[in-house]
Amino acid sequence: xxxxxxxxxxxxxxxxxxxxxxxxxxxxxxxxxxxxxxxxxxxxxxxxxxxxxxxxxxxxxxxxxxxxxxxxxxxxxxxxxxxxxxxxxxxxxxxxxxxxxxxxxxxxxxxxxxxxxxxxxxxxxxxxxxxxxxxxxxxxxxxxxxxxxxxxxxxxxxxxxxxxxxxxxxxxxxxxxxxxxxxxxxxxxxxxxxxxxxxxxxxxxxxxxxxxxxxxxxxxxxxxxxxxxxxxxxxxxxxxxxxxxxxxxxxxxxxxxxxxxxxxxxxxxxxxxxxxxxxxxxxxxxxxxxxxxxxxxxxxxxxxxxxxxxxxxxxxxxxxxxxxxxxxxxxxxxxxxxxxxxxxxxxxxxxxxxxxxxxxxxxxxxxxxxxxxxxxxxxxxxxxxxxxxxxxxxxxxxxxxxxxxxxxxxxxx
Amino acid sequence: xxxxxxxxxxxxxxxxxxxxxxxxxxxxxxxxxxxxxxxxxxxxxxxxxxxxxxxxxxxxxxxxxxxxxxxxxxxxxxxxxxxxxxxxxxxxxxxxxxxxxxxxxxxxxxxxxxxxxxxxxxxxxxxxxxxxxxxxxxxxxxxxxxxxxxxxxxxxxxxxxxxxxxxxxxxxxxxxxxxxxxxxxxxxxxxxxxxxxxxxxxxxxxxxxxxxxxxxxxxxxxxxxxxxxxxxxxxxxxxxxxxxxxxxxxxxxxxxxxxxxxxxxxxxxxxxxxxxxxxxxxxxxxxxxxxxxxxxxxxxxxxxxxxxxxx
Numbered sequence: 001x002x003x004x005x006x007x008x009x010x011x012x013x014x015x016x017x018x019x020x021x022x023x024x025x026x027x028x029x030x031x032x033x034x035x036x037x038x039x040x041x042x043x044x045x046x047x048x049x050x051x052x053x054x055x056x057x058x059x060x061x062x063x064x065x066x067x068x069x070x071x072x073x074x075x076x077x078x079x080x081x082x083x084x085x086x087x088x089x090x091x092x093x094x095x096x097x098x099x100x101x102x103x104x105x106x107x108x109x110x111x112x113x114x115x116x117x118x119x120x121x122x123x124x125x126x127x128x129x130x131x132x133x134x135x136x137x138x139x140x141x142x143x144x145x146x147x148x149x150x151x152x153x154x155x156x157x158x159x160x161x162x163x164x165x166x167x168x169x170x171x172x173x174x175x176x177x178x179x180x181x182x183x184x185x186x187x188x189x190x191x192x193x194x195x196x197x198x199x200x201x202x203x204x205x206x207x208x209x210x211x212x213x214x215x216x217x218x219x220x221x222x223x224x225x226x227x228x229x230x231x232x233x234x235x236x237x238x239x240x241x242x243x244x245x246x247x248x249x250x251x252x253x254x255x256x257x258x259x260x261x262x263x264x265x266x267x268x269x270x271x272x273x274x275x276x277x278x279x280x281x282x283x284x285x286x287x288x289x290x291x292x293x294x295x296x297x298x299x300x301x302x303x304x305x306x307x308x309x310x311x312x313x314x315x316x317x318x319x320x321x322x323x324x325x326x327x328x329x330x331x332x333x334x335x336x337x338x339x340x341x342x343x344x345x346x347x348x349x350x351x352x353x354x355x356x357x358x359x360x361x362x363x364x365x366x367x368x369x370x371x372x373x374x375x376x377x378x379x380x381x382x383x384x385x386x387x388x389x390x391x392x393x394x395x396x397x398x399x400x401x402x403x404x405x406x407x408x409x410x411x412x413x
Numbered sequence: 414x415x416x417x418x419x420x421x422x423x424x425x426x427x428x429x430x431x432x433x434x435x436x437x438x439x440x441x442x443x444x445x446x447x448x449x450x451x452x453x454x455x456x457x458x459x460x461x462x463x464x465x466x467x468x469x470x471x472x473x474x475x476x477x478x479x480x481x482x483x484x485x486x487x488x489x490x491x492x493x494x495x496x497x498x499x500x501x502x503x504x505x506x507x508x509x510x511x512x513x514x515x516x517x518x519x520x521x522x523x524x525x526x527x528x529x530x531x532x533x534x535x536x537x538x539x540x541x542x543x544x545x546x547x548x549x550x551x552x553x554x555x556x557x558x559x560x561x562x563x564x565x566x567x568x569x570x571x572x573x574x575x576x577x578x579x580x581x582x583x584x585x586x587x588x589x590x591x592x593x594x595x596x597x598x599x600x601x602x603x604x605x606x607x608x609x610x611x612x613x614x615x616x617x618x619x620x621x622x623x624x625x626x627x628x629x630x631x632x633x634x635x636x637x638x639x640x641x642x643x644x645x646x647x648x649x650x651x652x653x654x655x656x657x658x659x660x661x662x663x664x665x666x667x668x669x670x671x672x673x674x675x676x677x678x679x680x681x682x683x684x685x686x687x688x689x690x691x692x693x694x695x696x697x698x699x700x701x702x703x704x705x706x707x708x709x710x711x712x713x714x715x716x717x718x719x720x721x722x723x724x
Binding site: 021022024050052053054055056058059060062063064065066067068069070071072074088089092199200201202203204205206207208209210211212216 | 456457459461468469471472473476478479480481482483484485486488489491492493494495496497499500501503504509510513514515516533534536537541
C-alpha cells in the first residue's frame with residue numbers, strides 16, 4: 001500500500017510493523033509526532049504496545065535498555081538536546097549489549113538553541129557503541145527501522161541501533177511511502193529472541209557489573225567494537241533479504257551517477273537529495289559529477305566507501321556538522337579511511353553547510369564542484385569552507401544592529 | 414502487628430542470603446541493613462543499582478547476590494526498574510515467562526542518588542505507580558568518593574568538603590516527607606541496629622503493590638569517623654536520641670513505630686563521631702549544639718501533638 005507519510009509518520013509505522021512491544025518516551029521537537037502517533041494507535045486499539053512517559057531522556061534510554069535486556073522488543077525516539085541529555089545511558093546500554101532501536105530526529109544543538117536540523121547531535125553519539133543508519137527519504141526511514149531491528153537482534157551484533165532522520169526536512173515532509181504488509185514484515189523480521197539475556201527467578205543474571213582494572217574493561221570494550229564490525233556483513237545479508245522481501249535494495253554506501261564521475265559529493269541525510277538534484281543539473285551541463293552517501297555510518301563501511309571512491313579524482317565532503325577547532329567530522333573519517341592504502345587517492349575538499357537547517361542551494365553545489373575540480377588540478381585541497389552567502393551576511397549585520405540597539409550598547413561599538 | 418511474620422527476634426530469618434567478602438568497609442551500616450533486608454526479600458529479586466558504594470558489591474566475576482543484578486547509572490536506577498518491571502509484565506501477559514519466574518524489582522541506591530541526582534527519576538517512578546521497592550542506604554554524604562556533603566548531610570557535620578570549624582552549614586533534606594508527598598503505597602525509615610522493626614517494615618512493603626520506599630540510616634565508620642565495631646551501638650543511639658525517627662507512611666498517614674521512651678541528649682550520639690568533633694573541641698560550640706537539640710525536641714513535640722504514634 002502506498003501512502004503519504006511524514007518522516008515521523010514513517011518512523012511510527014516502522015516501529016508498528018516491527019511489532020515493538022515497549023516504548024519508553026519523552027517529548028522533544030521535532031521527534032514528538034512519532035510517540036504521539038504510536039500512543040494514539042494504542043489508545044484507539046489499532047496497535048498493541050506499551051508506552052510509558054519517563055521523566056527525561058536519561059531515564060527513557062535507561063528504561064529502554066533495561067526492557068530490551070529483560071527480553072521484549074523495544075523502540076524509542078528522541079532529538080538533539082534529548083540525545084545528549086541521555087548520552088551517559090547511550091554508552092551504558094550499548095555496553096549492556098541491549099538490542100533495541102532508537103530513532104533520532106536530528107536538530108542543531110544549543111547554543112544558540114534552535115529547532116532545525118544538523119548532525120552534531122547524532123555525531124556526538126558516534127562513539128557510544130550504537131549502530132547508526134542515516135536516512136535520506138521517508139521510505140528509507142521506515143525500511144531502516146526494519147533493517148535496524150534485524151541488525152540489533154543479530155547474534156553476531158547485539159548492539160542497539162540509532163536510525164537518524166533530519167528534523168523538519170524529513171520529519172515534517174510528506175512523501176509517498178510504500179507500506180509493507182504485516183505478513184511481508186513477519187517473513188523478514190522474526191519475533192525477538194532474547195536468547196541468554198533476561199531476568200528470571202531461578203536463573204540469576206548479573207548485568208553490567210563493575211570491573212576492576214584495564215584488562216577486564218578492555219576485553220568488554222573490544223567485544224563491543226568487534227560486534228559493531230560484524231554489523232557490516234550483517235547489514236549486507238539483511239539488505240539482500242530485505243530486497244527479496246520488499247523489492248527495495250539498500251547498500252551501506254549509496255553511489256549515485258558515480259560510474260564515470262571524476263568528482264563526487266559525499267553527504268549524508270536528507271540534504272543529500274539536494275546534492276542529487278545538483279548532480280542531475282551538473283550532468284545535464286556535461287560535467288562528470290556523482291554523489292556518494294553513507295546509509296550506514298556505524299560500523300563505518302570501510303570497504304564500501306573504498307569501492308565508491310575508487311578512481312575518483314576529487315571528493316567534496318559536505319559536512320552538516322562542525323567540530324569547532326577542526327571542521328567536518330565526516331571529512332576526518334573519510335581522510336582517515338583513505339590514508340594508508342596503496343593506489344592514487346582523490347583530493348578531499350571539506351565544506352561545512354546546512355547547520356541549523358540552513359539551506360544549501362544548487363548554486364552552492366555548483367561552486368563546490370568547481371572548487372573541487374580546481375583542487376584536483378592544483379593537486380592540493382584548499383582550507384575547509386564554511387558555506388555562507390553575502391546576502392546572509394548582510395541580513396545578519398542588520399540583526400546585529402537591531403540587537404545592539406535593543407541592548408542599549410549600540411553606542412559603545 | 415499480629416498479622417505480620419516477625420513478632421519477636423526469634424522470628425527473624427536464621428539463614429543469611431547475602432554472600433560475604435565484599436568490598437564494603439568494615440562496620441558498614443548500609444551493608445548491615447542490606448543483609449537484613451535481603452534475608453527477607455529473598456532471591457526472587459532483581460537489584461537495580463545506582464552509582465554508589467554498593468556498586469562495588471558486584472565486581473566481575475563475583476556477586477554476593479543469589480538473585481539478579483543490574484547496574485544502571487547514578488541518576489536513573491528507578492527508570493531501570495521501570496523497564497525491567499514493564500518487560501516482565503509484558504512477558505508474563507504473553508505467557509513467555511511463568512508467574513514462578515517473576516521477580517521483585519528492587520532499587521538500591523545511596524543518599525547521593527536518592528536525595529539528589531536520582532530524585533527526578535524516583536519522582537517519575539512513584540507518579541507512574543511503578544510496582545517496586547526502593548532501598549536507600551543513607552550515610553549522609555557521598556561516601557564512595559570520600560564523604561563530601563550531599564543533600565542528606567546533617568547540620569554541623571564535618572565532611573571532605575566542610576573541614577572548617579562550622580562543618581556543613583546546610584540542613585538534612587527530609588526525603589521521607591518528599592517521598593510521602595507523592596502518596597506512594599508505602600514509605601518507611603529503618604536502621605540495621607533495629608532489625609525487628611526493619612523486618613516488619615520490609616515484610617509490610619512486600620505485601621503491597623505499587624511504589625514502596627525504604628530509607629535506611631547507614632552509620633559509616635569511614636565517613637563519620639568512628640570505630641567499625643560501634644556501628645550497631647551508634648545506630649541504636651541514633652534512635653534513642655531521636656535523631657533517626659523510625660516511622661512509616663501508609664494509608665495516607667505517618668506512624669512512628671518506635672518512640673524512644675526517654676530521649677537521650679543528642680550529644681551522646683554526636684560526640685562518638687569524629688565528623689562532629691569540631692562541635693566539642695577545641696571548645697564547645699554551644700550555639701550549634703543547642704540548635705541541633707532544639708530541632709530534635711521540636712520534631713518529637715510535633716509527633717506527639719499530631720498523635721503520629723503507633724497504638
